[in-house]
Amino acid sequence: MIPQRIPYLLRKKEEGWKVFGILPGYYPKEILLGAEILPVEIWDPRVDTAFAYRHLQHTVCGIVKRAISFLMALPKGLIDGILVPHTCDSLQNLGTLIKDLLPVTSLPCIFFYPPKGPYRKSSFEYLKRVLKVLQRDLEAFGTQAEGSEITRWLNEMAKVYQAYRKLFELLTRDLFPSKNRALLDLIKGFGYLLPNDILEAFGEISKEMSPNKDLGPKVFISGIYPYEVELIEMLDLLKARIVAEDSLFLTRRFPNRTETSEDPYEELAYRYFSTPPCPTRGLDLGERADYLIQRARSADVKGVLFGTVKFCEPESFDLPTLISVLNREGLNTLHLEMEPTKGMDMAYLTRLEAFLETL
Amino acid sequence: MFGQVRYWALKELFIPLLRTYEAKRRGSRPRKGSLPLSSNRVLKGLIMSHYYLGRYAKGVLPVAWVTSGAPVELLRPFGFYTIYPENHSALCAAQKMGGGLCLVAEERGYSKDLCSYAKIDLGVFFSGRTPVGRLPKPDLLFASNNICGTVLYWYRVLSKEYSIPLIVFDTPFNYGPLRQEDLDYMLDQIEEIIEKLQRISKREFRMERLIKTMRLSKATCELWQEILNTMKQIPAPATIFDIFSHMLPIVSLRGLRSAHSYYQVLYWELLQRVRDKVSPLSEERIRLLWDNIAIWYKMRDLSELMMRHKANLVGATYTNAWAETIVHMDPTRPFESLAKAYSLVILNNNLYHRLELIRKLATEFKVNGVIMHSARSCKPYSLGQYDIKRILQERYNLPCLILEGDIADERYYSDEGNKTRIEAFLESLI
Numbered sequence: 001m002i003p004q005r006i007p008y009l010l011r012k013k014e015e016g017w018k019v020f021g022i023l024p025g026y027y028p029k030e031i032l033l034g035a036e037i038l039p040v041e042i043w044d045p046r047v048d049t050a051f052a053y054r055h056l057q058h059t060v061c062g063i064v065k066r067a068i069s070f071l072m073a074l075p076k077g078l079i080d081g082i083l084v085p086h087t088c089d090s091l092q093n094l095g096t097l098i099k100d101l102l103p104v105t106s107l108p109c110i111f112f113y114p115p116k117g118p119y120r121k122s123s124f125e126y127l128k129r130v131l132k133v134l135q136r137d138l139e140a141f142g143t144q145a146e147g148s149e150i151t152r153w154l155n156e157m158a159k160v161y162q163a164y165r166k167l168f169e170l171l172t173r174d175l176f177p178s179k180n181r182a183l184l185d186l187i188k189g190f191g192y193l194l195p196n197d198i199l200e201a202f203g204e205i206s207k208e209m210s211p212n213k214d215l216g217p218k219v220f221i222s223g224i225y226p227y228e229v230e231l232i233e234m235l236d237l238l239k240a241r242i243v244a245e246d247s248l249f250l251t252r253r254f255p256n257r258t259e260t261s262e263d264p265y266e267e268l269a270y271r272y273f274s275t276p277p278c279p280t281r282g283l284d285l286g287e288r289a290d291y292l293i294q295r296a297r298s299a300d301v302k303g304v305l306f307g308t309v310k311f312c313e314p315e316s317f318d319l320p321t322l323i324s325v326l327n328r329e330g331l332n333t334l335h336l337e338m339e340p341t342k343g344m345d346m347a348y349l350t351r352l353e354a355f356l357e358t359l
Numbered sequence: 360m361f362g363q364v365r366y367w368a369l370k371e372l373f374i375p376l377l378r379t380y381e382a383k384r385r386g387s388r389p390r391k392g393s394l395p396l397s398s399n400r401v402l403k404g405l406i407m408s409h410y411y412l413g414r415y416a417k418g419v420l421p422v423a424w425v426t427s428g429a430p431v432e433l434l435r436p437f438g439f440y441t442i443y444p445e446n447h448s449a450l451c452a453a454q455k456m457g458g459g460l461c462l463v464a465e466e467r468g469y470s471k472d473l474c475s476y477a478k479i480d481l482g483v484f485f486s487g488r489t490p491v492g493r494l495p496k497p498d499l500l501f502a503s504n505n506i507c508g509t510v511l512y513w514y515r516v517l518s519k520e521y522s523i524p525l526i527v528f529d530t531p532f533n534y535g536p537l538r539q540e541d542l543d544y545m546l547d548q549i550e551e552i553i554e555k556l557q558r559i560s561k562r563e564f565r566m567e568r569l570i571k572t573m574r575l576s577k578a579t580c581e582l583w584q585e586i587l588n589t590m591k592q593i594p595a596p597a598t599i600f601d602i603f604s605h606m607l608p609i610v611s612l613r614g615l616r617s618a619h620s621y622y623q624v625l626y627w628e629l630l631q632r633v634r635d636k637v638s639p640l641s642e643e644r645i646r647l648l649w650d651n652i653a654i655w656y657k658m659r660d661l662s663e664l665m666m667r668h669k670a671n672l673v674g675a676t677y678t679n680a681w682a683e684t685i686v687h688m689d690p691t692r693p694f695e696s697l698a699k700a701y702s703l704v705i706l707n708n709n710l711y712h713r714l715e716l717i718r719k720l721a722t723e724f725k726v727n728g729v730i731m732h733s734a735r736s737c738k739p740y741s742l743g744q745y746d747i748k749r750i751l752q753e754r755y756n757l758p759c760l761i762l763e764g765d766i767a768d769e770r771y772y773s774d775e776g777n778k779t780r781i782e783a784f785l786e787s788l789i
Contacts, residue, residue, distance in 0.1 A: 054745065055745050055746055056742060056745070057733055057735075057741055057742065057744075057745075059472065059735050059738075059741075060738065060742055084534075086531070086532055088508050089507050089508045089509065089738040089739040089742070090738050090742055092508075092532050092739065093710065093738065093739055093742035093743050094742070095534065096534055096709040096710040096711070096743070097710055097742070097743050097746060099534065099709070100709055100710045100711035100714075101710055101711070101714070101743065101746040101747070101750065102746065111532075111534040113531040113532060113541075115529055115544070116504060116508075116511060116527060116529045117527070118525060118526075118527060120548065120551045121547075121551065122544055122547035122548050122551055123529075125544075125547065126540070126543075126544035126547070129540045129543070129544070130531075130540055133538070133540055279512055279515070280508075282504075282508075282511045282512075282515065282527060282529075283515075284515070284518075284519075285515045285516060285518070285519040286519050310472065311472050313472075313473060313474070313508070313509055313512055313738070314508065314512050316469070316470040316472065316473055317469075317473065317477070317509075317512035317513060317515070317516055318512070318515075318516075319468060319470075320467055320468030320469055321516060321519055321520075323468060324468075337470070
């Protein structure tokens with residue numbers, strides 16, 4: 001059973017954890033955990049986004065609209081600070097907006113800029129330096145992470161990555177008994193649970209492991225954040241099974257490192273540079289296409305579902321090339337553009353149904 | 360060999376003739392009631408020769424496509440012929456080709472919500488249609504994310520399509536003052552970029568050439584600043600639409616002698632107008648500041664609308680961007696000054712900086728109000744405008760108008776709606 005987000009973070013606060021709201025993107029979770037800060041990622045809070053339109057143009061993506069609405073409606077004391085990773089232009093400006101022009105600045109706001117590709121030697125050195133800057137910024141906020149503490153959390157996070165990888169392996173082998181909705185809870189847990197609580201949830205699930213009897217078409221889902229509940233429920237309705245994923249929310253942040261280091265900052269840098277290709281980091285588009293093909297083959301899927309957020313530039317620039325390359329490789333594709341603040345109508349279901357039939 | 364002879368013959372013989380011809384030729388239809396600058400004809404010759412020569416540069420010189428905010432000074436010592444796709448997109452938009460070219464990209468699967476500069480460029484790539492005849496295919500792409508992340512996504516696509524290398528100058532966003540860590544990172548990158556440029560161009564890097572380019576670049580930007588300063592006069596000697604039209608050299612020919620020579624001509628003409636108290640308006644009753652990129656396909660209409668109401672846009676945060684950070688350009692410390700000058704530009708800076716900049720410009724240019732173009736294409740320039748407007752009005756009593764539109768795609772501009780809004784705004788200022 002995955003704990004609900006708000007009761008969970010309130011409980012953790014009672015246990016002495018400080019809580020930081022994290023805007024979407026890559027950030028070194030281990031440094032925050034080492035400083036006894038629970039990072040709670042703000043991707044899809046259920047809030048009324050009417051407020052956002054007072055501050056943002058309608059052409060700004062739903063993730064950003066939700067984030068600002070959530071931060072402005074935040075009950076006092078729920079979070080202790082905000083971390084803004086540099087992910088895209090809209091999130092970049094949202095960060096400076098909340099720090100410089102809006103009253104939410106009463107909360108400490110910390111920024112983190114990971115280097116953009118194509119990577120060079122300087123990118124590696126810079127990342128190590130800004131990881132230390134982040135730690136220094138957190139110290140100014142009143143928390144301190146020792147090197148050994150960060151190493152401990154690096155080990156814990158390695159187990160978490162492994163657990164999720166195992167999960168997708170089981171999904172590929174039809175051994176995950178639940179529907180996509182239950183899988184979604186597990187996936188979302190990555191955004192706010194402590195590593196040991198994630199592992200505990202995985203432990204409980206493994207006890208119930210049995211062959212999945214409800215075998216529909218297998219789907220590989222890709223996008224910055226393709227996890228709108230409506231989409232997942234539609235997949236359940238059509239008996240399709242997510243067996244592989246490529247999202248910035250989850251596996252694009254999972255390292256595939258070949259080198260390791262005793263130095264926690266160096267280790268974090270190795271991990272960052274070994275994560276799968278993502279447009280927000282400016283990595284090569286050809287490499288990304290190759291990666292998706294290889295993932296699709298290893299998961300034995302025939303189709304890739306691109307679930308993008310309307311007005312998301314990083315992802316939208318890649319799609320025409322990716323779709324063309326994947327199609328040439330015999331992989332079917334469907335692109336569903338979602339507007340998180342508006343919900344999904346039946347037209348999506350029809351398109352999804354047609355796509356699944358091709359699989 | 361033939362290509363080289365042809366290129367140099369064109370450059371040394373034909374282009375000077377073309378420029379002389381253009382300078383003497385009658386200009387295009389002037390805006391109603393406007394007073395066209397005679398420099399316009401010189402500019403036209405310069406633009407034509409730049410794109411014309413570009414057609415024959417391929418194979419003679421290495422060709423680089425560059426983003427408007429990239430430190431082009433690094434390319435000049437290696438002899439690259441540079442093309443600026445953003446500038447070319449603006450040119451297409453001014454010719455009202457923007458929507459059509461965007462549509463070509465959209466038919467190939469690119470979302471209609473993407474930046475229209477990028478879509479126009481992709482539209483040109485797929486269709487080959489351009490008002491300049493032909494663009495030389497690039498050997499290298501050189502981008503900096505100091506203006507937006509979009510250029511990075513866009514250039515990745517070009518890099519894949521053309522199978523050519525992409526060099527990125529990564530400038531960490533300044534949420535506060537420039538940090539030493541960020542500066543060190545950019546200095547390291549400059550060294551790596553030079554190494555890569557040596558490999559690609561097969562030419563050796565010579566520091567004295569870079570310093571010479573930087574001196575020229577600095578002098579050109581200072582001249583540009585002086586040109587903008589003439590607009591502080593009451594009445595201003597030109598309109599911001601004139602100044603927008605004269606941006607190509609500062610954006611695309613920075614670091615070249617031709618840009619500097621051209622701005623001397625423009626500067627003297629504006630200075631003469633200031634001395635003679637010549638204004639393009641019969642009466643300058645309202646002075647305004649513009650925020651964001653120009654609406655390239657609506658320059659004439661907006662200019663005429665302003666003139667009818669005796670209003671003059673005299674300054675812009677956009678034109679100021681090529682002058683603002685020139686104080687950091689010190690050719691005796693080339694790498695450090697390049698890093699500072701390029702990473703501290705308006706779009707790589709926080710919104711507090713933007714707010715203060717608008718306030719400063721509003722005071723210096725003695726304006727009655729600000730028109731903020733909320734550009735569908737440009738998120739880093741547009742996101743935050745609503746709150747800047749609120750603060751400028753509430754705290755500093757500076758009236759502002761938000762104008763919804765797009766930089767290059769005319770399909771996203773509502774003529775009637777915006778006209779009514781502008782007229783109501785101008786009436787409120789009298």
